[in-house]
Amino acid sequence: MPENRSGVASNAAEPGRLKVLVADDNPTDRMILARLVSRLGHSVVSAENGLDALVKFSFEKPDLVLLDALMPVMDGFEAARRIKLQSGENLIPIIFLTSLTETGALVKCLEAGGDDFLTKPYNPVILQAKIQAFNRMQEMHQTLQDQRDLISKQHERLLHEQELAKIIYDRVAHAGSLDAANLRYVQTAFAMFNGDILLAAYRPSGGMHILLGDFTGHGLSAAIGAMPLAEIFYSMTARGFLLRDILQEANSKLSRILPVDIFCCAVLIEINPDKGLVAIWNGGLPEVLLLGRSGELQHRVPSTHLPLGVAQADRFDPTPVVLPMASGERLLCLTDGVIESRDQAGNQFGESRVVELIASYEARPHDVFDGLLQALEAFHGSPEDDISLLEVVMQPLQAPPATLPQEDARHLDGQDWQLAYTFRSASIREHNPLPFLLKVLMEVPGLRAHAGRLFTILSELYSNALEHGLLKLDSSLKLDSQGFNRYYDERNERLRQLNGGWIRVLLDHRPDPNGGVLHIEVADSGDGFVEQARGVVRDRYAGRGLELVRALSDDLSFNPDGNQVRVEFAWRLGHTAG
């Protein structure tokens, strides 16, 4: 039965002082050797034969054994074998005492577990040298064992910490609205803690933001980047920020906190069923594919941006590609693990295989997702890389839950105030004032249930003022998908160059016996949109904005020039307070 020992010489009071077992059947030799050993500063235990040696070894637990080869009762060889067995993983050197000089006999000593020999007559110098050498060896052995045990404990702790991190990571990175009806996704188990992140959240004005990300590196370092990214994504989406705002903030944050060589290849999507639009930003992932209702490949959105966390803020481009997307059409997003999956022969799955597969499912677009999964499975034995696959279908979204962070309940006090904010060109260029304005409105408890509508109203009025009033864009451009991109390119360019002009937003809330009335006025320094509003262009894309506002509010009016719009919004108390 192996025994455990801690410390070098567990019996030693001083370092270097060993306990030595001396086993020799000859009393004269025993006496001389014992004296030699004790004179070297060690303590001695004596035994007369093999059995005696074994018993003394168990009880006394010596650090070193000097064993006569030929002894009565049990000879040295047998004793040595049993002592070695008892030592287990501890190193207790056995030095055979022998006047045997034939090689055969010496081999027998080694085979029995002996570590060395000492010949008779005993030479004190040689004895000392051997004891010292073995002592050093044993100390080294002990150090190795201690280090091994330490490493083992630390490793266990690390594993435990990783498990905890994974729990936290899962709560952050895989919360959100991934169970929405319009989403389907798959992530290999390996992927979940190895850098792939998938987030989805409803927007207050309707629509959704979705993020698929792939961090460089694996494990902890990647997971650490995922958490601030998720925080930004959720909180900014809930507050009504646009995709480009979220991208800008996420890139800045990740650039700041992540080491230079860690970054996140990502696709961010803003899906807008009300407008039939989708905005896609691809920085570092394979092409996002847009499939039509019959499963035909309509559009490919390749990566045209640097991944998140690489570019400095001034170099970062948050501009997405904007495409029309009708109900029943779908997006397919994947991480490079899908493309780079290898079969037994080392061939890559590749992008062309994905495209071919899509073509093979013509008229059955709903089956493409599963079909792709099956093809991947059939293609290879074990994935080298992590796989994440996401499908987003355009369909009317269920009413989003109250997405704003809940404030403490307040009394339904009447709130009677007016606030006017004028944004000049520098602010207009750099910031999106809408979340701030919405926050102000949320101070009125009665308006909180209408956050979505109010946000849509504010967004539309502000966009109108900005794009038509200040930037003087022509919305007739927005007639087809090509036109769309041209429109937004033009918008960004003119916004970049905006110098002068202003937009004023006035919010006025008065309580009334039933609840309250909110007036919103938005004015801009431009020439007005009246011509356009009166224009005959009333197709899907242009002119919808004001119609939408009219539908969401109680009254809409504008001045003759068309650079001032006024909207009235009334809310009713559900129950009387108290």
Add this chain to the structure above:
Amino acid sequence: MPIKATLSPDGQELTIKVSGRFDFSAHQDFREAYERGGLTPQRFVVDLHDTDYIDSSALGMLLLLRDHAGGDAADIRIIHCNENVRKVLSISNFEQLFSIE
């Protein structure tokens, strides 16, 4: 040696040649190639002629080199890229940060 660094005679240009797999295993050596004391080249060349495989950790290493070489002011050329290498570099749009040949 998978990583080999050569300084031009005038000491102005350091060429780092990567052979075989450019992945995490090259991390230490790649870093040492340009971090060695006493080297202050103005320009860097990363020669990927013998590189058959490049992954995201290699992209990270290139970013580290760029950071060391002055960030936006760095002069780094990545040369002799084969088709696969070029594909990996382009999907991350690294031609926005490096001169790729």
Add this chain to the structure above:
Amino acid sequence: MPDLPNDIDSAVQDALRELMQDDYALLIDTFSRDSQKRLAQLHLSLQAQDWEDFRQTAHSFKGSCGNMGATALQQACEEAELAGIAADAEAAQASYSKIQHCFERVVPLLGL
């Protein structure tokens, strides 16, 4: 002509005296008694022609003689050991007599 081995190596004895200090006398006494036991044992195994026992006894005796510096005695023991291995009764007898003879010479030299 090889040198005759010494009966007692005085250098070894000096070293032993220095090693054992006050226990030197005890050591001599131990050696003496053990040796006599060995002699008796050799005699018995010789008579019984138990060569294994004869060999073992001679071997052990040889060891202690070496440690004591009794070189001639040690050599005699070695001869006895070899005789035991060979199961050579004649050689064994001869070596036994030699051991006896050498031991008698050593006794006075050790102050016994």
